[in-house]
Amino acid sequence: MSARVDFIPAAADVARAGTRLADHDWAAFAAAMDGHGAAVLPGVLSAQECRALAALYPHEAHFRSHIRMARHGFGRGEYRYFRYPLPDLLGGLRSAFWPHLAGLANDWNARMGLARRYPDQHADFLRQCHDAGQTRPTPLLLQYGPGDYNCLHQDLYGDLVFPMQVAILLSEPGRDFTGGEFVLTEQRPRMQSRVEVVPLCQGDAVVFAVHNRPVSGSRGSYRVTMRHGVSRIREGQRHVAGIIFHDAA
Template sequence: MTIHSISARRANRSAEARVADQGWRELASELNNHGCAVMEKLLSPEECAGIAALYPHEEHFRSHVHMARHGFGKGEYRYFRYPLPDLIGALRTALYPRLAEVANDWNERLGLAQRYPADHAAFLKQCHDNGQTRPTPLLLQYGPGDFNCLHQDLYGDLAFPLQVAILLSEPGRDFTGGEFVLTEQRPRMQSRAEVVPLTQGDAVVFAVHNRPVQGTKGHYRVNLRHGVSRLRSGMRHTVGIIFHDAK
C-alpha cells in the first residue's frame, strides 16, 4: 500500500466522521428557510493552513484565474486538477449524499423530474457523459481591496444545486472585511442580502442557482447569487467545493 493510498484512506474516514457529526436536520432547515447554512469547524486550523499553503504550487492546479481580467471582481483563484488533494476529495464525496437529499427534496417541491443519485461517483459519471469532465473545486486568494462580484457557479448544463465554501483564514487576525454575502431575488420584490459570519475552518453551504419558496399557490423558485465583500486588510483564503464538473 502506498503512502498516498494510506493518506487517502485516513482523509476519507476523517471526512465521513466529521460530516456525519453535523446536525443535518438543523442544516436542512436552514437551507430550506434561508438558502444557506453554516457547518462550524469542519476543518482544523492545521488543515486550513495546509490547504492554503498549496496555492503557490502550480502542480496541484489546472488553471489560474485573475478576476479583474474577466470582470469578476478583484482577487484570484486556482482550480484544482484531478486527483484532488485527499481531504478535499474526501469531503466532496462525504458531503454529496447529505446534500443530494436536500437537492432531491427541492426538485420534488418544484415539480422537477430530475433526481440526483445518492453516490457522488454516479453523479460525476452523469457530468462526464454530458461532456463536463474538468474538476471544479478551487482555492481562492484575496488581498487588500479585493472582492468577488455576485455570481453563480454553473459551468455547464448539468449543475448540482448546492455548494460549499470553507474559510481557511481567521477573520480579525489574518484579514479584515471580506465577508461572505448571499443575495436572493424573489419575483416582484427587492433583493434580500445575507451576510454570513464565518471563522477559520467554518463551512457555508448555499444554493448555487435557486431554491424553492412556499407561496400561496405552491412552491416557486427564487434566484440566488453569492460573492465576497471588499477585503480591508490582510490575506484571505477560501476553498470552494462544487459538486458538478465543468465543460
C-alpha cells in the same frame, strides 16, 4: 512548474474530517437551507488542515487553471481550479458531503417542478457529468488580498448543475484578514433583492444554493434566484476552498 505537494498523506486525517462532518445536526441543516438557502457547519476542518490546504495555492502542479478576476470583470482577487486527482482531503469531503445534500436537492427539484434527480453516490453523478461532456474538475482555491472582492455570481458551468455548493474558510478572521464577508442575495419575483451576510470562523463551511431554491407560497412552491459573493478585504489575505459538485464543460 512547481512540484505537487501531498499535504495530508494519512488516511486517518481524511477520516477524521469525515467524522466531524457526519456529527453535525443534519435535520437543523436542512431546515436552515429551506428557510434561508444557506447553512453554516462549524469546524469542518481544523486550523492545521486549513493552513495546509491554503499552502497549496503557490504550487501549480495541483491546478488546471488560474483565474485573475479583474481580467474577466468578476471582481478583484484570484482563484485556481484543482486538477484530478484532487487532494485527498478535498476529494474526501466532496464525497462525504454528497449523501447529506443529494436528498435535499432532489426535494428542491421536485418542489420547483424540475425533472432532474441525483443518485445516491457522487461518483455516479460525476459519470453523468462526464457523459454530457462536463469533464473538468471544479473544486477551487481562492485567494484575496487588500482591496479584493468577488462580484455576485452563480457557478453553473454546464447543463448539469447540482443546486448546492460549499465554501470553507481557511483563514482566521481578525488575524489573517479583516473585511471579506461572505454575502448572499435572494431575488424573489416582483420584490427587491434580500441580502444576507454569513459570518464564518476558520474551518467553518457554508453550504448555499447555487442558482435557484424553492420557497413556499400561498399557491405552492416557487423559485427564487440566489447569488453569492465576497465583500472587500480591508487588510491581510483570505483563502477559501470551494467544493462544487458538478464538473465543467
